[in-house]
Amino acid sequence: MGDRIGNAALLWSATSDPNSERVHLLQVPLRAIKAGHAMETFTRESLDKSVIERTAIGDGAPELSGLVRYDHDPEGLMDVIVAGSQGRPLTYIPDLTDPDVKFTCDLIAPLTPAMLRLDQQRGILGDQSVELQLRLTTQGPFDPLYHGTAVLFSYRAGGSLEQSSSFGRITNSTAPATYPSNAGGGGYGTLITAASNEARIAWFAEDSSVGPRTFPALLLEDKSDQILTESEDFGLWTTGQGTPTRSSGQVDPYGGTEAWLIGDDNAAGQEFIELDSTLTTSAQLWGSLFIKEGLAPPTTLSLMTVKSSDGTAVLTIEFTWSSGEPVIGAVVGATGANPERWRNEFWRIEQGSSIAVSTGVYTYRIFPANVSTDVGNLFVFGANLEA
């Protein structure tokens, strides 16, 4: 008989067995692997089918089924099934050259009484086969086994992270973490606040596209200090010069109405709002702002800038509008990402200082119309200054 030398095994042990350990060598790793899941659910439907009530008990457990093939030790294979039927954990090792990669399972099916079947290819030679349905004793997922025995690890954004028991990121009002969802607003990015210790599945658009956002990615970031004390209520910002108009309650990237319309209505001088921040440790600064073309945009340009206490602009970004899309003009400092489209026609712009700046007070200014003889307005939301 042309033996196929497998490199996989099923192991178990029993105090009643004279062996220290029982081993059933498999001719090949489990084949035709299929993913499954078991969970107790209860469903009640209204007669007109308009309402479905469903209750589930816990989160259930992933399961896996795989075929034992070409087996010519049917008694040993039946012992596997008997041990599983007796509640003994079975350890499946798909590659004996790497025995730390193993899966300790409960046998779900078949339980005795059971019958092996003749292998579909080599049954005529006496080889036997059986489909085993397994569940990890930890009730965790079988990844990467679903992908094949040669796959050591596999993750796709949005997939299960149950293998990790220690994903961490504390989120609260003093440590906020947000991400773009594709829910609502045409899929251009609805701003969502993540829960504490919740991995953020963010949605992105291809680099060549402004959206909608078509694919998910697991958003992983280093910590960040945001030193602006007021990021959304521009009514609490100081009038830097003139009497800029401010109107709250505008639609925003959350899908709410936290944005503002700020305007310069003085054709004889600049008008702008500003907010001071204190930098206590020397750092590179990165400013960002959500902007949207105003109802009456300036004919020239708008501006976001951050100045040091001696009046030096450490970062500046000028912009105009073209069909609702910002066009970046002159900049001062380090350039980051291109403007990113968000819900409700907002765009997030960003600019950094060229180098780490010294400690002190830095003033974040927003000019709806930067040229003194120009007027115009601009929707703004979500100013950040990261240090």
Next chain:
Amino acid sequence: MAVITSSYQRAGGAAVQRNADVLPLPFLARPQAMTVYVRFVEMGNIIAKLGAKVVHIGSSNNTETPRFQIQDNANGFYMTRHDNGNTQQTSTLSTAPSIGDIVELVGLLNQDGSIKIIQSINGAAETTSAVTAAVALGPQWAASLLWFNGVGTNFIGFVGLRELTIHRGVQTLATMRRLAGVV
């Protein structure tokens, strides 16, 4: 220190600080010939230049070895590193992505412990680093852990991770794309 603009943080009356994302996963396979494929949205590692670990196999302490890493080289390029505890080898790419690019990196660990890295940006033709000298594979990693985007709470970067697949043996980019299900 801010090294790049990151996700929005709401502040209402006081400065705020977002905490870092930390994600270790069990990785039980021993050091062996293998291929690590990762596809992600470039979000600033290349500008931040922190030596951020996109993928790290080993313990939560970066100095503990053996380890295998795909990281930025703190000078604007991605590289791979294999350190068996006595000797380390690194292999660095010579082209860099821009923020917003879709980056595919393939870290190859050969049976003799030599390494190289392959990169494709936005699906374009691949570029490859030079293969290093051989260095014997260690008996086990410093710890049976796989880290995304950092080592413990250090060397944390900025990525939007789309896929990460690790396969036994030395595979091509085309093969890893198929295995990861991206083509």
